[in-house]
Amino acid sequence: MESYKQLFNEYIAMYRPYINKLNALLASYNLTTAQWSIMLLIFREGAKTIGDISLYQNVEKPTTTKLVQKLIDLGYVEIHAGNDKRVKIVQLSEEGTKVYGQMREKIDHFQKDLSEGISEEERLVVAKVLKKISSKL
Amino acid sequence: MESYKQLFNEYIAMYRPYINKLNALLASYNLTTAQWSIMLLIFREGAKTIGDISLYQNVEKPTTTKLVQKLIDLGYVEIHAGNDKRVKIVQLSEEGTKVYGQMREKIDHFQKDLSEGISEEERLVVAKVLKKISSKL
DNA sequence: AATAATTAGTTTCCCTAACTAACTAATAAA
DNA sequence: TTTATTAGTTAGTTAGGGAAACTAATTATT
Numbered sequence A, B: 001m002e003s004y005k006q007l008f009n010e011y012i013a014m015y016r017p018y019i020n021k022l023n024a025l026l027a028s029y030n031l032t033t034a035q036w037s038i039m040l041l042i043f044r045e046g047a048k049t050i051g052d053i054s055l056y057q058n059v060e061k062p063t064t065t066k067l068v069q070k071l072i073d074l075g076y077v078e079i080h081a082g083n084d085k086r087v088k089i090v091q092l093s094e095e096g097t098k099v100y101g102q103m104r105e106k107i108d109h110f111q112k113d114l115s116e117g118i119s120e121e122e123r124l125v126v127a128k129v130l131k132k133i134s135s136k137l
Numbered sequence C: 001a002a003t004a005a006t007t008a009g010t011t012t013c014c015c016t017a018a019c020t021a022a023c024t025a026a027t028a029a030a
Numbered sequence D: 001t002t003t004a005t006t007a008g009t010t011a012g013t014t015a016g017g018g019a020a021a022c023t024a025a026t027t028a029t030t
Helices: A003-029 A033-045 A050-057 A061-074 A094-114 A120-135 B003-029 B033-045 B050-057 B061-074 B094-115 B120-136
Strands: A077-081 A088-092 B077-081 B088-092
Touching (some): A003 A094, A033 A050, A033 A088, A061 A077, A088 A094, B003 B033, B003 B094, B033 B061
Antiparallel strands (some): A077 A088
16 A cells, blocks of 8 residues: 555544543543643643634634533633623633643653654654644645 | 654644545545545455444444445445344445545545655654554554 | 724534444344 | 344434524724
8 A cells, every 4th residue: 555545544543542542531520632622722822712722723613612611611711801802812720720730641641651662753753744744734 | 842742732633624624525425534434444345244344443333334324325335134134244336436436536636645745754654653553542 | 973894702503423222133052 | 942142223412513693892984
């Protein structure tokens, strides 16, 4: 099989098993990957509006609205209005920051475990290649 | 950021844009990625039972039942009983084989385009690494 | 200043893909 | 010949996603 086919085949084959395991970890804090992904974003990049989150995550705004609503219910994020009163700025709550740290540790462990036996160089090649593909999508 | 985090971040970031584009291609034959994925499997590996498909795809049987039902409605696969009359053996229909070939071309083109500028060696590293990770999941 | 257009986010409604639990029918084991 | 197991289906639920139509706030135009 051609190398590019192998690449995309392996890419797709890995997705569901990976997400399932990740969801199993997240379940301890009643989180799902889509919700976690938003927490990750606003931890890394700081407070963001619904619209910004949608852009970053490549989803439509209604989807983000619902996920953020869920995170508010869980007490992990809080929103406040900006100067422009239409926008809602979303950031981690104190509780959310705590949960972030605890989850982060579990996930670090999980991901480190999965990357065992893969050289630093290989990891970087994979990251670089996937990023390059993303940039064309 | 540590290399393993980069790897998983880029992996996740690429998923939705990729699937969305793929679905856009598949839409011309009223297919979705989940359905296409089954066609791909039974093209590559030959006729398979519902149970086998479920195993390969890492999904539960009810999910496969419905996807196969949809493929039958589309006329792309057909089923026949085995010696064991409980099993249903799923294979591509003539129409399905034709559609497979046409889609395959489009997708090959799409994937080739995405992998342009990525060396053969890099492609193989990505495929190898993702496969290795899958094997631990 | 008043009206029109645009923007941010929400609501409603629908889809796909996934799951579990409970079922039917067929086969295998006791 | 019952009993257990297996293959697939049905029913019901959930998460995540999108499109269309909406409200409220802001900007642009006249």
